[in-house]
Amino acid sequence: MSLSPEDDLSAAEYALGTLDPGERAAIAARRQREPELDEAIRTWEERLSPLAEAVPPIEPPRDYLPEIEARIHAPAPAPAAPNDTVAALRSRLTRWRAAAIGATGLAAMLAIGIVFREAARETAPHEFVAVLQKSADSPAFAVTVNLDTRELTVRPVAAPAPTGKSYELWIIEAKLGAPRSLGVIDPANTTRADKLAAFDPAVVKDATYAVTVEPPGGSPNGKPSGAPVFVGKLIPVGP
Amino acid sequence: MNIGPQTPPEASVTATAAELADLLRRVAARDSAAFATLYKQSRAKLYGVVARILTKGDLSGEVLQEVFVRIWEKAGDYDVDKGSPIAWMATIARNRALDEIRRVRPVSLDDMPEGFEPAAEEVDPLGARDRSERLSALMDCLRTLDEEKRKAVLLAYYRGFTREALAKRMQRPVPTIKTWLRRGLAQLRDCLS
Numbered sequence: 001m002s003l004s005p006e007d008d009l010s011a012a013e014y015a016l017g018t019l020d021p022g023e024r025a026a027i028a029a030r031r032q033r034e035p036e037l038d039e040a041i042r043t044w045e046e047r048l049s050p051l052a053e054a055v056p057p058i059e060p061p062r063d064y065l066p067e068i069e070a071r072i073h074a075p076a077p078a079p080a081a082p083n084d085t086v087a088a089l090r091s092r093l094t095r096w097r098a099a100a101i102g103a104t105g106l107a108a109m110l111a112i113g114i115v116f117r118e119a120a121r122e123t124a125p126h127e128f129v130a131v132l133q134k135s136a137d138s139p140a141f142a143v144t145v146n147l148d149t150r151e152l153t154v155r156p157v158a159a160p161a162p163t164g165k166s167y168e169l170w171i172i173e174a175k176l177g178a179p180r181s182l183g184v185i186d187p188a189n190t191t192r193a194d195k196l197a198a199f200d201p202a203v204v205k206d207a208t209y210a211v212t213v214e215p216p217g218g219s220p221n222g223k224p225s226g227a228p229v230f231v232g233k234l235i236p237v238g239p
Numbered sequence: 240m241n242i243g244p245q246t247p248p249e250a251s252v253t254a255t256a257a258e259l260a261d262l263l264r265r266v267a268a269r270d271s272a273a274f275a276t277l278y279k280q281s282r283a284k285l286y287g288v289v290a291r292i293l294t295k296g297d298l299s300g301e302v303l304q305e306v307f308v309r310i311w312e313k314a315g316d317y318d319v320d321k322g323s324p325i326a327w328m329a330t331i332a333r334n335r336a337l338d339e340i341r342r343v344r345p346v347s348l349d350d351m352p353e354g355f356e357p358a359a360e361e362v363d364p365l366g367a368r369d370r371s372e373r374l375s376a377l378m379d380c381l382r383t384l385d386e387e388k389r390k391a392v393l394l395a396y397y398r399g400f401t402r403e404a405l406a407k408r409m410q411r412p413v414p415t416i417k418t419w420l421r422r423g424l425a426q427l428r429d430c431l432s
Contacts, residue, residue, distance in 0.1 A: 005425075012424040017337040018395045018402050024341055044424075045330050047431055049322050050374035051396050052329030057283030058290050060303060065278050068307045069271070226341045 003036045011037060015044035022223040026179055029172040029208040029231055128234035130209050131157070140230040141185065143169070143209050150196040150204065152182060159187040159230070168214045170224055171199065173207040184218040185211065208233055254280040256371065259324035260317070267315035278307055284325055285332040292336040292399035302339055306332045323371050333399075340399055380430035388423035391416060 003011075013019050014027045031038040126147035132140055140159040145152050154169060167187055170179040176199075185191040196204050210228035212219070219225055259280065265273035285306055290299040309331050317327050381389050391409065394400050402420065406413045 008428075009421045009424060012428070013420060016392065016395045016420070016424065017333070017341075017399050018405070018420055020401055020403065021341045045334075046321050046326075047377070047428065048396060049326035049330045050371060050377045051393070052284075052288055052326050052333065053323065053371055053374050055284060055287045055291070055329065055397065058287040059283045060286040060300060062300070064282070064300060064304050064307070065275060068278065068304050068311075069275075071304065071308050072274075072311045073271075227338045 003040050007037055008040050011040035012044045015041050015048060021226050022178055025170070025210065025212060025224040025227055026172055028227045029179070029210050030174075032208060032231055033233065128205065128236050130232040130234045132209060132211055132230035132232040134230055141211060143232065143234070145196065145204060145234060147201050147205060150194065150199070150201070152193045152196050154185045154191040154193075156187050156189070161187045162213045164216065165213045166216050166218055167211050167229075168218045168224070169193075170210045170212065170228070171196070171204070171207045172210055173203045175200075175203055176207075179210065179224055181219065181222060182209075184214070205234060256323045256325070259328075260319055263310075263314045263317045263324055263327075266311060267317070274311060277310070281325065281328055282307075285328060288329045288332045289336045291397055292333065292340055294340075298339065299336075302335050303332070306335050309335065322373060326371075326373070333396075337399055341401075376431065377427070380427050383430055384423050384426055385419075387411075388419045388426075391419045392423050392427070395420065 010019070010023070010027055014024065014031075019027060027037070027041075031041055128145045128147060130143040130145075132143060134140065140157060142155045142157050143152065144155070159167070166184045169182040169185045171182055172179045180199075182195045183191075183193050199207075209232055210224075211230040212224040212226055212228050214225050259277065262273045262277040262280070266277055282303070286299065286303050289302050289306065293299045293302060306328075310328055313331070317324060321327070381392070384392070387409065391405050394405060394408065398404075400408065402413050402416045405416045405420075409416065411419075
């Protein structure tokens with residue numbers, strides 16, 4: 001096991017729950033792509049878990065079983081493995097391209113300007129997409145990055161609106177240290193940003209992208225207020 | 240449900256690890272009756288875990304529901320070699336509660352759960368009556384820690400305190416708390432291995 005002693009203790013504090021929200025978000029994102037860190041967190045959870053045996057029971061204020069049963073027996077949304085999600089996005093891109101090519105008239109092009117830009121992808125091979133999701137069957141946002149222009153586009157796929165809160169997008173990469181905000185994103189409409197211009201292309205390409213729930217207008221202190229609710233990594237798309 | 244006479248509420252504390260493990264196996268095979276029994280026998284324990292970390296009754300109830308949905312989904316992942324069923328389920332409950340509290344706001348010391356006596360908040364695993372082998376081993380190691388390191392680890396585990404909340408509670412600077420936690424955890428790891 002080549003995990004550094006420092007990372008093992010970060011895993012320990014993650015399992016114990018003592019990291020502050022920013023550090024917690026960073027570790028939560030890193031464990032998605034660092035199996036050793038993920039394993040260390042699980043090992044720490046197992047080490048500490050016997051403590052739960054000593055917790056005195058508290059009877060819940062009411063019986064939740066009917067609601068729980070309703071939830072587990074509700075028809076599940078059509079399952080989609082990550083690759084299926086990507087395939088679905090790709091096929092949608094293809095349809096968009098076809099639509100853009102078929103579209104006539106400036107008004108139509110303006111109305112679907114986003115589609116038009118994607119149709120131009122053939123000449124811009126440095127495009128990447130990340131599907132930000134909670135789990136494989138719940139894609140929430142699709143993030144598209146043009147590595148040449150460092151332009152960032154965030155499209156809602158099926159993001160539930162956070163009532164009275166804002167979604168904020170973060171870029172997380174070891175070289176950056178703490179997560180960096182890419183701004184508040186809209187759960188209902190496409191959001192564009194050029195904030196990636198400040199980052200090295202290699203960092204942009206390898207980073208983890210994460211969405212947190214923040215007070216309206218975004219994090220007040222420039223740090224994530226909690227663990228990410230959706231997370232994903234970029235993959236190349238197009239030819 | 241087909242488990243004979245009405246299960247008394249006390250069943251929640253008397254179910255053995257073997258019984259719970261059997262229920263989890265049946266839940267993994269999508270046995271709804273087994274799930275209902277598992278809920279009855281573990282709800283109070285898991286609510287105890289969640290309600291000590293979250294400070295609002297309605298939030299704890301919501302999280303408890305999500306925890307059981309997750310147990311239904313993940314029952315097949317339970318591995319008897321990695322701990323007791325209740326420890327496995329409590330880890331799911333604890334992680335869900337921690338994610339919730341870190342997302343909403345930091346734990347406030349002034350904001351106790353409803354009907355919660357401050358005296359009742361200090362869970363003392365050293366005084367636990369029914370100890371599994373794993374808990375006994377962990378307690379033996381906890382005893383080797385300095386008093387303040389042990390207290391910091393236990394408050395963090397049972398109440399979900401961050402370093403900052405621990406610093407306020409224990410009236411020490413945050414870096415001191417961080418040092419205590421990391422030394423204490425490293426000591427526990429070495430002791431357990």
